[in-house]
Amino acid sequence: MSEIRSWQPMVDTNAARLLRTTGRTPAEWATAAREAGITGRDELSHWLKDQGVTGYNLMSVDWEVFGLPEFFLRSADELYDGQYADRPHLKPIADRLLLWAAETPGTVIQMRKTYVSLQTSRRKFAQVTPTTRTAVDLFFRLAVPDLPGLEPVRTSDPFAWRIRLRREEDVDDAVLRALSAALEDSLGSSSA
Structure with missing residues (x-):
């Protein structure tokens, strides 16, 4: 089963980087x-x-000084539900994509406020975004061959x-093969 993350790992990673x-x-x-008397963000x-x-x-x-943005405090489930609150008819599309991700070794599901990032330990390889009221866009880093x-x-x-x-039904075998190809490309890539 893949890991599903909220914003907390990013907060922790940044804090560790700062200390290091x-x-x-x-x-x-x-x-x-x-x-030092600092009272504002720009200052x-x-x-x-x-x-x-x-x-x-x-x-x-x-x-640390001014607090985390409100959406950083939400759980992964809250972030995901929030993306589809005004378009629940699209959530089954995203659910199918995330089911693939959850069952695919090497995939990390990173919830964000307006999209879901599918990534490896190296980098993001796909993004699931409810872009309009009628569609979910699946974004790729590379032009995946044979994907109508x-x-x-x-x-x-x-x-x-x-x-x-x-x-x-648009999440068919061709889409899942494209996700697998994008995952393999990310696992084999040396760039972050």
Whole structure:
């Protein structure tokens, strides 16, 4: 059975990265920021950058000082249910895709606020998004051969290919083979 994650692993990973790269925990940085009189996000960002703390490390301190975004506090189930709250007729499509992911070794299901990321330990290989009120889009990093309906998407994101799924039956053998091919590509890739 695959692992299903909420935002918590990202929060934990960022905190561990901050400790590893700076020698201080988010709480220690937050205390130092408060002692420096920091009261706003922009002020904190500038102060941290002056200290050499940027990127994910900066986010970790920001969350400690100002709190996590509300949706970070939701469970994986709450995030998933929220994506389909106003379009429950589409959830069976996503359920079929996630069933495949849950049963496929090497796949991690990462819940987000507006989509579900399917990933390996190396990188994301597909994304399930209820893009419209009538369809779930399955995005891929690569152009999967022999997948009817696959189309390019104009984006700066590496997920430049999608298939639009409108019915549960659209999640057929061709779609599942495409997911397997994308998974294999991700497992064999050296890029993150």
